[in-house]
Amino acid sequence: MKKYLLLFTIAFQWANASVKDSVPNFNFKNYYNVFENTTLVDDCDACGCSASGGSMGFASMLNSNFVGVRYFNQVYRSTDGLYSNSPWNKENFNTIQVWARIPLTKKIQVSALVPYHFHNRETPTGKQNISGLGDITVLAMYQLYQTHKDSTVLVHTLQVGGGFKIPIGKFDEANNGSVNPSYQVGTGSLDYLLATEYIIKRKKFGLNSILNYVIKTENQKNYRFGNQFNYASTLFYLHETAKFSIVPQVGFAGEVYDSNYQYNQRVRKTSGDIFMGKIGFEIGKDKFSFGANAMLPINQNLSGGNVDAKYRWSVNFNYAL
Numbered sequence: 001m002k003k004y005l006l007l008f009t010i011a012f013q014w015a016n017a018s019v020k021d022s023v024p025n026f027n028f029k030n031y032y033n034v035f036e037n038t039t040l041v042d043d044c045d046a047c048g049c050s051a052s053g054g055s056m057g058f059a060s061m062l063n064s065n066f067v068g069v070r071y072f073n074q075v076y077r078s079t080d081g082l083y084s085n086s087p088w089n090k091e092n093f094n095t096i097q098v099w100a101r102i103p104l105t106k107k108i109q110v111s112a113l114v115p116y117h118f119h120n121r122e123t124p125t126g127k128q129n130i131s132g133l134g135d136i137t138v139l140a141m142y143q144l145y146q147t148h149k150d151s152t153v154l155v156h157t158l159q160v161g162g163g164f165k166i167p168i169g170k171f172d173e174a175n176n177g178s179v180n181p182s183y184q185v186g187t188g189s190l191d192y193l194l195a196t197e198y199i200i201k202r203k204k205f206g207l208n209s210i211l212n213y214v215i216k217t218e219n220q221k222n223y224r225f226g227n228q229f230n231y232a233s234t235l236f237y238l239h240e241t242a243k244f245s246i247v248p249q250v251g252f253a254g255e256v257y258d259s260n261y262q263y264n265q266r267v268r269k270t271s272g273d274i275f276m277g278k279i280g281f282e283i284g285k286d287k288f289s290f291g292a293n294a295m296l297p298i299n300q301n302l303s304g305g306n307v308d309a310k311y312r313w314s315v316n317f318n319y320a321l
Contacts (some may be wrong), residue, residue, distance in 0.1 A: 069317030139163030188219030226258030
């Protein structure tokens with residue numbers, strides 16, 4: 001425990017030191033333990049700005065505590081909408097993320113996500129690229145309630161928590177005037193997260209439901225991304241053999257974005273919402289696991305219809321602590 005606390009303290013102090021330089025520039029456990037702890041975070045701003053994964057999830061389904069690497073990709077189209085034949089730009093948001101979940105006490109876990117973004121888009125005038133270290137997210141979750149495992153057929157777990165997003169990533173003021181102002185590697189703002197998670201399980205089946213809300217603040221360029229509400233529900237099944245474990249999963253997720261503000265004035269066509277279906281799996285052996293997820297939009301209205309989400313997918317490789 002002292003080792004984990006020391007590592008977390010060092011990482012936190014480094015993150016705060018980095019803010020001062022960057023902002024101005026703008027073993028598998030048994031079934032009942034495996035699914036008690038999943039993390040909810042989302043600093044994805046309306047199309048992937050400084051994204052940490054959005055509703056794709058933020059924890060391993062096989063390892064309660066772990067360190068790992070994840071890659072995820074989000075594909076969008078955007079247009080200025082000035083004319084009926086205005087061209088559409090293709091946008092790719094790519095992120096490589098180091099993520100970890102560390103137990104502080106029996107009921108408290110702290111998660112940290114450190115992303116590196118490399119985005120690109122194709123416009124009529126050519127291809128544009130941006131890359132760099134993104135905003136770091138830290139979240140603590142507290143187990144508020146859990147059913148005694150031997151006292152009922154159904155096991156219920158409720159967790160609540162909060163955290164913050166440190167503005168490490170560079171915010172480029174020139175990009176906030178584009179059709180998709182979220183074409184950034186960072187928001188340039190310190191944001192706050194509120195999260196809750198409810199899990200219900202029966203034998204090898206379970207349902208994981210999450211709600212979280214991100215409160216955005218104004219950055220030093222007088223720009224504030226709109227607050228964001230996220231929700232998701234995932235049905236999963238645990239299959240175990242003598243050699244490996246696999247968890248297939250299917251569900252849905254949604255995101256709702258408030259309008260952005262610049263100099264305290266609302267920026268038109270920056271709010272929106274999206275509802276998606278998702279499917280995935282995670283497979284593991286000993287202390288290692290590999291997972292993959294994909295999401296497709298079912299219904300969406302982003303930036304007044306000027307932004308069109310195509311799909312999202314991710315892969316991850318973890319090592320259990």
